[in-house]
Amino acid sequence: xxxxxxxxxxxxxxxxxxxxVASEPPLxxxxxxxxxxDGAPKGVNVVDDVSFSVSKGKTLCIVGESGxxxxxxxxxxxxxxxxxxxxxxxxxxxxxxxDLLTLSERERADLRGDRMAMIFQEPMTSLNxxxxxxxxxxxxxxxxxKVSKAEATQRALDMLKKVRIPAPxxxxxxxxxxxxxGMRQRVMIAMALANDPQxxxxxxxxxxxxxxxxAQILTLIRRLQEETGTxxxxxxxxxxxxAEVADEVAVMYAGKVVESGPVEAIFDDPQxxxxxxxxxxxxxxxxxxxxxxxxxxxxxxxxxxxxxCRFTPRCPFSDDHCANDPPPLAEIKPGHRARCWYAPxxxxxxxxx
Amino acid sequence: MSAIPADDIILExxxxxxxxxxxxxxxxxxxxxxxxxVSLGIRRGETFAVVGESGxxxxxxxxxxLRLIEPTDGxxxxxxxxxxxLNKSELRGLRRELQIIFQDPxxxxxxxxxxxxxxxxxxxxxxxxxxAEKRERVAxxxxxxxxxxxxxxxxxxxxxxGQRQRIGIAxxxxxxxxxxxxxxxxxxxDVSIQAQIINLLEDLKDRFGLTLVIVAHxxxxxxxxxxxxxxxxxGEIMELSDTNALFDNxxxxxxxxxxxxxxxxxxTGRQPKALLQGDVPSPAAPPSGCRFxxxxxxxxxxxKEQHPALEAAPDxxxxxxxxWREIQGAGAGSISAPPPSAALAKRLALYQTWRERQDKPVAxxx
Numbered sequence: 275x276x277x278x279x280x281x282x283x284x285x286x287x288x289x290x291x292x293x294x295v296a297s298e299p300p301l302x303x304x305x306x307x308x309x310x311x312d313g314a315p316k317g318v319n320v321v322d323d324v325s326f327s328v329s330k331g332k333t334l335c336i337v338g339e340s341g342x343x344x345x346x347x348x349x350x351x352x353x354x355x356x357x358x359x360x361x362x363x364x365x366x367x368x369x370x371x372x373d374l375l376t377l378s379e380r381e382r383a384d385l386r387g388d389r390m391a392m393i394f395q396e397p398m399t400s401l402n403x404x405x406x407x408x409x410x411x412x413x414x415x416x417x418x419x420k421v422s423k424a425e426a427t428q429r430a431l432d433m434l435k436k437v438r439i440p441a442p443x444x445x446x447x448x449x450x451x452x453x454x455x456g457m458r459q460r461v462m463i464a465m466a467l468a469n470d471p472q473x474x475x476x477x478x479x480x481x482x483x484x485x486x487x488x489a490q491i492l493t494l495i496r497r498l499q500e501e502t503g504t505x506x507x508x509x510x511x512x513x514x515x516x517a518e519v520a521d522e523v524a525v526m527y528a529g530k531v532v533e534s535g536p537v538e539a540i541f542d543d544p545q546x547x548x549x550x551x552x553x554x555x556x557x558x559x560x561x562x563x564x565x566x567x568x569x570x571x572x573x574x575x576x577x578x579x580x581x582x583c584r585f586t587p588r589c590p591f592s593d594d595h596c597a598n599d600p601p602p603l604a605e606i607k608p609g610h611r612a613r614c615w616y617a618p619x620x621x622x623x624x625x626x627x
Numbered sequence: 628m629s630a631i632p633a634d635d636i637i638l639e640x641x642x643x644x645x646x647x648x649x650x651x652x653x654x655x656x657x658x659x660x661x662x663x664x665v666s667l668g669i670r671r672g673e674t675f676a677v678v679g680e681s682g683x684x685x686x687x688x689x690x691x692x693l694r695l696i697e698p699t700d701g702x703x704x705x706x707x708x709x710x711x712x713l714n715k716s717e718l719r720g721l722r723r724e725l726q727i728i729f730q731d732p733x734x735x736x737x738x739x740x741x742x743x744x745x746x747x748x749x750x751x752x753x754x755x756x757x758x759a760e761k762r763e764r765v766a767x768x769x770x771x772x773x774x775x776x777x778x779x780x781x782x783x784x785x786x787x788x789g790q791r792q793r794i795g796i797a798x799x800x801x802x803x804x805x806x807x808x809x810x811x812x813x814x815x816x817d818v819s820i821q822a823q824i825i826n827l828l829e830d831l832k833d834r835f836g837l838t839l840v841i842v843a844h845x846x847x848x849x850x851x852x853x854x855x856x857x858x859x860x861x862g863e864i865m866e867l868s869d870t871n872a873l874f875d876n877x878x879x880x881x882x883x884x885x886x887x888x889x890x891x892x893x894x895t896g897r898q899p900k901a902l903l904q905g906d907v908p909s910p911a912a913p914p915s916g917c918r919f920x921x922x923x924x925x926x927x928x929x930x931k932e933q934h935p936a937l938e939a940a941p942d943x944x945x946x947x948x949x950x951w952r953e954i955q956g957a958g959a960g961s962i963s964a965p966p967p968s969a970a971l972a973k974r975l976a977l978y979q980t981w982r983e984r985q986d987k988p989v990a991x992x993x
Contacts, residue, residue, distance in 0.1 A: 339817035440905075454906045484680040485844065486903045489888035493902060511818060514847075514890030518897060537894040542968035550978045553971065555822035556892060557851030560966070561871060565826055566851070567979055569819035570986070572787050590981035619974055623981065 300327035301505045302351075302473055307365030307375075309343075309350050312358050318576045319363060321346050322529045325603075328473065328522070331503040335516040335537070337552075338526035341573055344509045347526075348475045350375070351507075352392055353382035369473065388418040391466035395478035397458035401450040407434070408446030411465045418469050433464035437494060456487035463495065470502060477509045492518055513556055517541060525549050528573055528584040531603060535610030545612035547589045547619070583613070591616055591623050631854065633943065636668040636707075637838050638692060638725075638806055643701035645687050648911075657911045661687040663862035664701075666937075669806070674832065674839040676853035676870070678846060678885075680907055684862040689808045689842040693725050694718070723753050723802035730811035732791035736783040742769075742794055743779030749801040768797040772827060789820035793827070800831065806838040814845060825852060846889055850874055858882050861910055861918040864937055868944040878946040880954055881919045893965045917949070925954050 309321040321343040328334045336344045349355045351367055351374055367374040369390065377385070386392075394400040402410060411430035415421060421429070427446070434442035437460040450458055459479060466474055476495070480488040496519060499506060508519060516523055520537040525546065533546040544550050554567025570588050574580070582599050586592040595615055603613045616622035645662040662684040669675045669692075677685045690696045692703055694710050703710050710721055729735040736745055746765045750756055756764050766776035772793040783791055792812065799807055812828065813821040825848065832839055843849055849856060849870070856873050858866045858881065866879040877883045884903040891897075905922050908914055914921050920930040929949055937947040948954065967975065 339819060456906055484907075485846070486680060486884060486888045487906065489890070489900060489902050490904075492890070493900070512890065513818070514892045517892045517894045518890045520894070541892070541894050541971070543970045544974065547978065550971075550974050551982075552818055553892075553967075554975050554978060555819045557822075557825070557847040559847050559850060559874070559889060559891065562851055565829070566822040567975060567982060568822045568826060570982070572789060572820065590978060590985040619977055624977060 298329065300329045301370065302507075303327040303366075303368045304347075304351070305366050305368075307347065307350065307367065308363040309346055309355065310361050310363045312361065315577050315579070317581075318579045320360075320529050320576075321350065324365070324524075324526070324529075324531050326522075326524050326531065326534060328505045328507055330472070330505050331499065332521045333499070333506045333508055333519050334522045334524065335520035336507060336509045336524050336526055337511065337513065337516055339511055339573070341528075342526040343529040344526050345477055348392070348477055348507060348509055352386060352390065352475060353377070353379070354392075384418070387414045387466075387471075388469045389471055390473040390475065391469070391471040393459075393462050393466050393474065393476040393479045395481050397455065397462045397482075398450060400462060401458060403450055406447050406449055407453075407461050411461070411468055414465055415468050429468060430464075433468050434461075436467070436498070437461075437464045439464075455483055456490060459483060459487075459491055460494070463491075463498070467498060467502065467504070471504060474499075474504050474506045475509070476506060478511070479508070480515065481510070481512070488515075495519070513553065525552075528579065530584060530613060531611075532585065532613045533611065534603070535607075539607065539610040543607075543610070545606050545610070545617040545619070546585075546614050547591050548585050549612075550619075551588075583615070591619060631670050631673045633670060635671045637671040637705070638840075639666075639668040639704040640688070640692055641666050641702040641704065643688065643691050643703070644699045645684075645691055645696065646699045659911045660862050660913060661910060662691060662698075663913070665859075665862070665864055666701075667857055667864065667867065669838060669840060670855075671838055672836065673854040674841060674852050676841045676843060676849040676856045677859060678843060678849050678856055679859035680844065680885075682861075682907055682910055683859040684910070685842045685844075685859050686810050688859070689727070689810050689840065692840065693727055693808055694721075695727070719753075723749070724805045725808070726799035726802065726804040726806070727808045727810060728792070728795050728799050728812045730815055732788060732795045732815070733783060735795060736791060738783055741780050741782055742774075742786075745783070745794060746779075746797045746801055749798060753802050755802065764801075768800055771800065771831070772797045773823075787820075788816055789823060792816060792820075792824055796824075796827065796831070800835070803835075804837065806840065808840045808842065810842045811844070812841065813848060814843065821848070828852070846874075846885065858885065861907065861913050863918060864945075864947065865919065866944070866946045867937070868940075868946075869942065872942055872944060878940055878944065878951045878954070879919075879948050880923050880925050883954075884922075884924075891965075895965060917947075925950060 305325045307321060307324045308319045310319045324347055326334060338344045350362060362375055365375060408427060408430050411433055412426035415426040415429050431442055431446060434445055439445050439457060439460050480491050483491060510516060523537050523540040524531045524534040527548045533540065533549050544553060551567060551569040555569060557566060574587055580586045580597050583596045583601050586596045601613050601615045603611045605611050606617055643662055643665045647659040647661055649656050649658055665688055677688060679685045691698050694703060713721060743765050746768055747761055750761050750764055765779060769776045769779060774790060774793055786794065813824050816824060831837065841852055853870050856868060856870050857864050860881050865881045873882065877886055887900050888903065903922050908921055916932050917930040917935050920926040935947045935949045937945045940946050
């Protein structure tokens with residue numbers, strides 16, 4: 275336990291994600307967001323009681339596997355969820371003094387692409403194949419700014435330079451299919467940042483890219499973020515990417531945040547069995563350490579979702595208590611929360627081994 | 628793992644080339660050199676990995692080695708015999724011994740066949756068993772890969788991605804193969820499922836004495852699974868080496884750049900990286916000389932003119948670079964993942980202990 279006493283001060287320093295930071299309120303503060311799909315069994319929400327906040331210039335990473343609700347969360351914030359079937363059951367998302375979830379469609383459209391913007395995973399499907407890159411970037415500028423066509427085109431060209439696309443003048447007249455995956459993703463970033471948004475949501479921005487291109491894009495995003503002070507929510511399943519860019523991390527499983535905190539705390543002192551299992555599942559880059567740890571089975575379908583902790587059927591530590599009573603997202607250390615009855619595990623589950 | 632004899636080659640590619648295209652009647656001929664002069668030998672019982680970025684020809688090479696596509700030039704030898712001259716019935720016998728697992732398990736399973744029939748097809752095709760014996764074998768295979776035999780009348784769409792990949796593996800195992808090529812076998816799967824499949828492949832390899840050829844782009848997976856690695860770039864092998872040697876001391880500047888680009892899963896190790904600029908050039912018009920010279924930080928005039936041979940380096944390694952001796956000293960590339968923190972290591976060990984107990988709940992009770 276001496277080890278944890280030593281870590282305490284460093285945890286004190288990282289209290290950024292806490293809404294309690296007095297000096298400046300977070301840019302985006304999501305509290306108790308729940309989203310339900312029509313037809314899902316009673317009481318099973320795809321996103322359930324999700325809370326997090328992002329401050330100016332900071333990066334929050336939402337980590338989780340397919341179907342954990344990370345993309346639904348981001349689409350709900352952007353107002354891009356198709357309703358029906360999706361319905362926002364409860365929650366607030368305060369962005370700059372306004373609740374995003376209660377805005378009218380018109381007000382949302384004014385925000386989207388202006389104050390908040392989004393980058394998607396597959397740039398080829400999110401770019402329009404029938405328009406040139408230049409037209410697509412300037413379209414967003416004309417929509418939100420009172421500028422002439424020529425000024426918007428100039429701004430679009432500046433953005434292409436900013437995301438370091440070679441020969442930008444030529445690329446303005448290119449169509450999406452004429453560019454490589456990495457270049458298209460740069461175009462998406464240029465488009466998203468064209469109106470200097472305060473919040474950028476990036477949904478798996480590098481998943482479709484090769485590792486050398488991924489490194490280029492991550493470096494670019496980070497550099498632009500330093501220049502502009504944009505806050506970012508980055509959604510990913512790759513723990514390596516999280517370790518590279520995150521300030522704060524929220525780990526999601528089956529629609530719930532199971533652990534959240536500063537990135538150092540999540541990687542050096544993970545509390546939730548799912549986080550630990552996930553880290554054990556990733557092959558190490560060092561010399562081989564024997565077999566990989568695995569998480570048993572798969573995410574249960576909605577109709578079989580346990581009424582207690584949703585990780586119960588896969589968790590090695592679970593018991594009847596877990597199956598019947600949903601654990602709260604309890605604070606383990608300042609700013610570091612875990613949704614587990616038995617955290618820290620070595621205290622509650624160490625003796626039996 | 629170290630007991631694999633270096634001269635016992637099970638499958639060998641000699642000067643393999645595969646060029647696609649050539650143009651139709653009216654189009655100008657563009658020839659894509661997907662694989663351009665690759666020679667390698669796969670040792671019996673090893674796990675051999677082929678790694679590279681998209682478009683480097685790694686999947687084409689995997690298919691050439693099984694003669695799923697015909698090479699433009701070169702030869703493939705299985706157990707010392709060329710497989711390119713085999714006739715249809717001989718080739719069918721060969722198919723039993725050389726199998727493949729695909730990346731997208733859904734696309735590679737017939738949606739109108741139930742799982743039992745999918746797995747039984749190779750058994751039926753090679754007349755290995757019939758009737759009750761065949762059904763017993765299918766049930767056995769399903770248990771081997773961790774599926775419930777009672778699910779044999781279900782269809783592929785009723786299974787999750789990880790389970791579908793298990794079906795694909797069971798089908799590959801059905802004909803008692805000697806060698807399996809895995810073409811990105813885990814890259815479409817979630818991390819926790821990926822770990823299950825990696826462990827399964829390793830168990831099966833030990834149990835059936837298989838040789839594995841893994842084609843992949845994920846370097847961490849490759850480091851974990853493989854004994855030797857070939858790094859490909861634009862249809863050529865840049866470096867071929869023992870896995871540990873490659874990761875500890877990468878010789879080729881492309882290997883160094885690849886390793887440097889991997890995100891390190893530890894927030895304490897953040898540091899600015901020397902990044903590779905630009906994209907992979909089109910394989911239809913590969914650069915002259917060394918194909919990597921357009922992106923290489925060490926490129927000189929010679930690299931543009933002269934094509935480097937895959938020359939021998941110490942410890943049985945091979946590298947295709949004019950200047951690898953000098954570059955080696957630059958100290959670039961080798962990756963050092965910081966060890967897990969004390970708290971993480973402790974909890975991982977605890978997790979493993981309880982995880983094993985979870986798998987056999989009857990043996991011990993807490």
